[in-house]
Amino acid sequence: xxxxxxxIDGVRIPSTxxxxxxxxxxxxxxxxxxxxxxxxxxxxxxxxxRALERDLGVQLFRRGTRQLTLTExxxxxxxxxxxxxxKFDSAxxxxxxxxxxxxxxxxxxxxxxRPARP
Numbered sequence: 001x002x003x004x005x006x007x008i009d010g011v012r013i014p015s016t017x018x019x020x021x022x023x024x025x026x027x028x029x030x031x032x033x034x035x036x037x038x039x040x041x042x043x044x045x046x047x048x049x050r051a052l053e054r055d056l057g058v059q060l061f062r063r064g065t066r067q068l069t070l071t072e073x074x075x076x077x078x079x080x081x082x083x084x085x086x087k088f089d090s091a092x093x094x095x096x097x098x099x100x101x102x103x104x105x106x107x108x109x110x111x112x113x114r115p116a117r118p
Contacts, residue, residue: 012055016088019081021048022060026070026078 060074
């Protein structure tokens, strides 16, 4: 398994935090709107996106005055990452629903094991 931070041919494998920041920024068109979706500051989103660009060695956005547009590389990467993150989210949801005990079950078991009140 490849871990975040590992390298392949000298290219650092990005973390999911960087990928999510990139994808939401690409979709929203701004660091501010992506930050609202991630519940972080716009500066944190910008830092993650810049770190992703540095790790990959590719510029993903053109930055202008109050304007942020995807480069050709950014458009291609965004399309690929969108599907991957969707699949990651789906697999995580499925795992939780299938294997993690629900709060209702845990609560019901806890209630059954509590001593009865006099």
